[in-house]
Amino acid sequence: MRFDTPYAMTIGGRRVDGGRTFGVRNPATAEIFAEAPDCELAQLDEAVEVARAARSAWRDTSWEQRCRLVRQFASLILDNLDPLKQLLTAEQGKPHGDAEGELRRAVEWLQETATLQLPHIVNAESPTRRSFTRHTPVGVVGAISPWNFPVALSMWKVAPALVAGNTVVLKPSPFTPLTVLRIGELAQEILPAGVLNVISGGDALGPPMTAHPGIDKISFTGSTETGRRVMASAAPTLKRLTLELGGNDAAIVMPDVPVADIAERVFWSAFRNAGQVCIAAKRLYVHADVYDEMAEALSDLARGARVGDGAQPGVQIGPVQNHQQHSRIVDLLEDAKAGGGRFLAGGEALRSPGYFIAPTLVDNPPEDARVVAEEQFGPVLPLIKVSSANDAVERANRSIFGLGASIWTRDLALAQSMAERLEAGSVWINEPPSTSPLAAFGGHKQSGVGVENGLLGLMEYANTQTVVTNELA
Ligand code: NAD
Numbered sequence: 001m002r003f004d005t006p007y008a009m010t011i012g013g014r015r016v017d018g019g020r021t022f023g024v025r026n027p028a029t030a031e032i033f034a035e036a037p038d039c040e041l042a043q044l045d046e047a048v049e050v051a052r053a054a055r056s057a058w059r060d061t062s063w064e065q066r067c068r069l070v071r072q073f074a075s076l077i078l079d080n081l082d083p084l085k086q087l088l089t090a091e092q093g094k095p096h097g098d099a100e101g102e103l104r105r106a107v108e109w110l111q112e113t114a115t116l117q118l119p120h121i122v123n124a125e126s127p128t129r130r131s132f133t134r135h136t137p138v139g140v141v142g143a144i145s146p147w148n149f150p151v152a153l154s155m156w157k158v159a160p161a162l163v164a165g166n167t168v169v170l171k172p173s174p175f176t177p178l179t180v181l182r183i184g185e186l187a188q189e190i191l192p193a194g195v196l197n198v199i200s201g202g203d204a205l206g207p208p209m210t211a212h213p214g215i216d217k218i219s220f221t222g223s224t225e226t227g228r229r230v231m232a233s234a235a236p237t238l239k240r241l242t243l244e245l246g247g248n249d250a251a252i253v254m255p256d257v258p259v260a261d262i263a264e265r266v267f268w269s270a271f272r273n274a275g276q277v278c279i280a281a282k283r284l285y286v287h288a289d290v291y292d293e294m295a296e297a298l299s300d301l302a303r304g305a306r307v308g309d310g311a312q313p314g315v316q317i318g319p320v321q322n323h324q325q326h327s328r329i330v331d332l333l334e335d336a337k338a339g340g341g342r343f344l345a346g347g348e349a350l351r352s353p354g355y356f357i358a359p360t361l362v363d364n365p366p367e368d369a370r371v372v373a374e375e376q377f378g379p380v381l382p383l384i385k386v387s388s389a390n391d392a393v394e395r396a397n398r399s400i401f402g403l404g405a406s407i408w409t410r411d412l413a414l415a416q417s418m419a420e421r422l423e424a425g426s427v428w429i430n431e432p433p434s435t436s437p438l439a440a441f442g443g444h445k446q447s448g449v450g451v452e453n454g455l456l457g458l459m460e461y462a463n464t465q466t467v468v469t470n471e472l473a
Contacts, residue, residue: 001186003083007177009037009200010184012050013193016043022202024178027093027319028309028354034091036177039201041208044169047197048214051140051167054194059137059165061192067114070162072190074110077103077183084151086311088179092150093318093355094273095310106155106183109453112437113159116458128471135462137165138240139216142209144230146222147321148276148377150176151183153244156452157219158196159437164461169215170198171205173222175322210234217461220244221278224401224446231449242450242460244278245443247403248375249433250396251281252418254389254409255289262408262430263297269406269432270381271305271359274317276325279404279426279433283372284383285392291385295344295363298383302345302359307379309354319355320378326355329378336362336371336382344383367395375401389418397423402444404433425451 008015018037026033039047058066077084081103088099123131143157150172161168172180177200184198199205206226210218210233217240220230224245234241251269253262269281286294310318320326330349337347346360362371362382372382386392396405405424407415412429419427425442428434435441435453442451451457 001080001182001189003087003182007034007036007181007200008185009039009043009047009181010188010196010198011043011047012197013188015185018043018201022174024091024175025322026090027321028311030323030353030355034178036174036181036200039199039205044199044205044208044212045214047169047199048140048212050194051169051197052214054167054192055137055139057192058167058195061165063117063163063165066163066165069190070110070114070159073187074107076186076189077107077110080186084179084182087182088151089310089318091176091178092147093310093321095315095318098273099310102149102152105152109152109155109437110159113163113458116163116455118164118455118458118462123466129469131466131468133464133466135164135459136465138461138463139166140214141166141168141461142212142215142218143168143170144206144209144218144220144222145170145172145180147173147175148273148278151179153221154180154183156221160452160458160461161219162191162195164458166217166461167195168197169209170196171209172198172200174200174202206230207233210239211236213237216240217242219452219460227448240460242452243448244441244452245403245446245448246375246377246401247278247443247447248282248373248399248401249279249404249406249424250283250285250392250422251406252386252389252392252396252408253284253286253290253294254407254411254414255287256410257290257408259290259293259297263294264301265432266294266408267298267301271302271317271379274320274357275379275381276321276377277433279435281381281406281433282376283396284381285386285395286383287392288385288387291364291383295361295383298361298381299344302361305359307350307356307358317359317379320357321355323355325377326357329357329376329380332371332374332376332380333360336365336369339365339369341365341369341371346379367398373399389414393418393421397421400446403447404428406431406433
């Protein structure tokens with residue numbers, strides 16, 4: 001595939017320009033480096049129409065054949081890894097190694113989801129009467145993804161939607177549309193026209209998608225605030241919904257840990273992808289007995305981390321992805337400072353035209369400081385002293401969010417009992433937060449509705465149908 005053509009949407013298997021274009025910035029320089037098509041409403045209608053028209057042939061394609069095509073699509077992404085990686089770094093900011101990692105994850109998601117099967121459940125069986133429940137496709141899936149992992153999180157939706165026999169209209173974030181647009185073009189070499197359509201536009205494109213009567217399900221990943229709007233907008237047509245929303249995950253460090261051994265893993269739990277990870281550790285609760293040792297080890301790591309343009313070799317932490325998010329984080333840091341907060345490392349934006357923030361550790365701020373109570377979604381981590389496991393769990397649960405949590409301790413029985421009490425969709429014990437295409441992932445409380453990944457995630461892309469059959473005498 002050529003990477004020097006203008007960026008285009010894919011509608012019904014064709015390259016389509018928008019009515020206008022909008023600029024996409026490289027967050028390491030803050031400069032616009034490419035133009036993306038801005039989808040007109042009539043083009044959204046057209047994308048939905050072709051997706052509806054492609055439904056029956058795709059649904060009638062055998063499960064095995066759909067999985068084969070999804071795996072071929074994955075291989076095509078692998079074949080184009082290098083140009084896609086460079087493009088992803090340019091628009092998202094993450095270091096090249098992480099961009100490659102994200103693309104490989106997207107490939108893994110497509111491949112692994114294509115090994116799953118939906119169950120066929122026999123409810124009753126007698127010589128003359130049989131009842132079974134099977135799964136049928138939902139129809140057209142509207143997939144909306146955020147800017148932190150634009151490719152991987154788009155494929156979290158595309159993979160199960162296609163495997164289960166749905167057609168898709170995918171809209172990446174306006175901050176990071178380019179790599180997903182290219183992948184949409186690539187897919188046309190494998191998938192029948194209309195099965196995967198990719199459109200791009202500003203935030204104004206989301207609401208008509210979520211309200212569109214031709215879309216049967218919305219799968220959305222983004223902030224809790226937008227998630228509420230999506231839910232309201234989908235209500236009049238009672239769309240199926242999967243919402244993967246914000247998080248303010250706690251990581252808990254108990255006093256029996258070997259600090260030197262775990263510090264690096266704890267550090268990257270918070271600072272990978274410049275902290276712009278939904279399941280990043282965003283509040284670190286450290287037992288008082290090891291607080292000072294942990295604070296020192298993490299401060300050394302923060303000061304030693306290489307921050308810079310992700311396209312430069314050796315860079316570990318790239319810029320924050322966009323100006324709005326950068327301003328939000330600077331605001332949180334100023335609020336922490338004004339409240340008397342002390343920084344163990346960082347504490348300010350770097351002098352640069354790009355959106356860089358020094359990796360920041362905040363020393364034991366009060367629980368109601370904004371930097372603790374709000375999702376930072378950037379390279380900032382507050383360390384908070386706790387007195388016991390109960391104290392840590394109680395503080396961790398004091399949040400409207402419930403996405404993930406992690407626990408570090410040698411006492412696995414204690415960790416299990418803490419996990420049971422943590423109000424979070426995933427709990428990791430002695431490892432940094434991670435996800436798998438085979439394990440259900442979703443948020444408790446206001447971190448989401450429904451799950452993605454694994455069999456339970458796949459089931460969200462299907463209706464159930466119970467069929468009861470009787471023999472006539
Ligand atoms: P966002 O909510 O601003 O945007 C997400 C997507 O929604 C974008 O494509 C955007 O264009 C679109 N959108 C905006 N307004 C819309 C509307 N009214 N209707 C429909 N769509 C609309 O989120 P973001 O800033 O791109 O992403 C960061 C947030 O995403 C963080 O809160 C993070 O925790 C969350 N996130 C969650 C998960 C998860 O799996 N739970 C994963 C990654 C990110």
